[in-house]
Amino acid sequence: MSRIKTLLLSASLLGLSSGVAISAEMTVLASIKPVHALVAGVMKNVGTPGLLVEGNASPHAYSLKPSQAAALQEATLVFWVGHDLETFLDKPLETIATDGVSISLAEAPGVTRLPFRDAGADVHDDHGHDDHKHDDHSHDDDGHSEAAHADDGHGHDHGEGATDPHVWLDPANAKAMTLHIAETLSQADPQNAERYRQNAADLTARIETMTQEIAAELAPVQEQGYVVFHDAYQYFEKRFGLSQVGAITLSPEATPSAARIAEIQHRIEDTGAVCVFSEPQFNPKLVNVVIEGTPARTGTLDPLGSTLPDSADLYVELMHGMARAFKDCLAPAE
Incomplete structure (x- = not known):
């Protein structure tokens, strides 16, 4: 990872909580709500990431607001699924977020990606x-x-x-993504590395329990x-x-x-x-x-x-x- 550049943004623009202990150099953004949740879980009691695609907007056909483009320009880390989902971020990450690092979670170690299926086939x-x-x-x-x-x-x-970019819908992938988020944040913000890793351990354990509960619920x-x-x-x-x-x-x-x-x-x-x-x-x-x-x-x-x-x-x-x-x-x- 490249050396993290000192970047300062207002708490309102970045969606950071007031009084957090996160390093002043660190500004973190997430593309969609499931990614935001995993990043927020890892950053618990340290900081809160900003979110780009809010509400019921779809990442398949999204356009950045000017304020979001400004946030990207100053971001240190941008977590997203990747090119196959948030196509609206392809060019901005190259032309706007030039001083930060983008992390494609679909490419995280341990994440399984599946080919698209033919909607006309019996699946x-x-x-x-x-x-x-x-x-x-x-x-x-x-x-x-x-x-x-x-x-x-x-x-x-x-x-x-x-x-198929909907990788987060397999909880095993979500656990792998969580661990990668923790390692990325730990490298960028070493003073909080222990907390990131403990938060990730707690979140992956919770996801594992959730997986077992859902499996039992859907078996019938x-x-x-x-x-x-x-x-x-x-x-x-x-x-x-x-x-x-x-x-x-x-x-x-x-x-x-x-x-x-x-x-x-x-x-x-x-x-x-x-x-x-x-x-x-x-x-x-x-x-x-x-x-x-x-x-x-x-x-x-x-x-x-x-x-x-x-x-x-x-x-x-x-x-x-x-x-x-x-x-x-x-x-x-x-």
């Missing part, structure tokens, strides 16, 4: 239930191949070598088929053995064709899928069109924790919230 068979009940930081990637990305109205071409609904708005959930599905049968679109920016909607409706009928999930970041009307004439119910998945208050607890809360949403919609009606 149920990819979700074996026996190989995801483990505690290490990686999956066995044998058997995974690059998903096909033909321009068939299901989404856009993600580019050769692109991987593993075989219930469902459809999602866009294919963002394979990390969660593979970890907990869930049975997605299709996605309306690969990319939330792409509007599915009438033929695609009809295809999903047929798939719901053929597979007996019991639920179609929307997301708070996108218009739910499309999901209502998809379920018309089918017995499927609707639910909402929030992979960003957009409705939750920003805090170090947000990651665990959003994962528990997703588990509840799956269970509530997939459980057989009484």
Whole structure:
């Protein structure tokens, strides 16, 4: 890591709490709410990172505000998932945040990245239930191949070598990301290194407990088929053995064709899928069109924790919230 340059920003601009013990040279930003939560957990009782994508905004189609560009210009460390998710940060990190260091957590040691799936394919068979009940930081990637990305109205071409960026939805990845955050902060701010590492140990233990609780909660609904708005959930599905049968679109920016909607409706009928999930970041009307004439119910998945208050607890809360949403919609009606 390059030598940390002395940077001073107001507490209001950086989102830093007043009276914190963090080094005056350190200013920390996080891109999206799940990343912010992990960074905030590691920085507990030291400082609070700033957040770029707030509320229910989507990182897939975000534009920086002038105040955020100013914060980037003065930032020491910027934690983000990476090029495949926060595309709005690609150029600013090169042209604005020139004095800081950006950390792509998708590339952190121990993080498993999966190739995009073809939203037109039956993905149920990819979700074996026996190989995801483990505690290490990686999956066995044998058997995974690059998903096909033909321009068939299901989404856009993600580019050769692109991987699914929703890595935080596997708690094993979140633990690996947490440890990397702690080491990065410890190098940049050695006086607080011990606290960062202890906070990371506490957070990873909490994530492990959460993983066990979610696994038990979702075990009864593993075989219930469902459809999602866009294919963002394979990390969660593979970890907990869930049975997605299709996605309306690969990319939330792409509007599915009438033929695609009809295809999903047929798939719901053929597979007996019991639920179609929307997301708070996108218009739910499309999901209502998809379920018309089918017995499927609707639910909402929030992979960003957009409705939750920003805090170090947000990651665990959003994962528990997703588990509840799956269970509530997939459980057989009484």
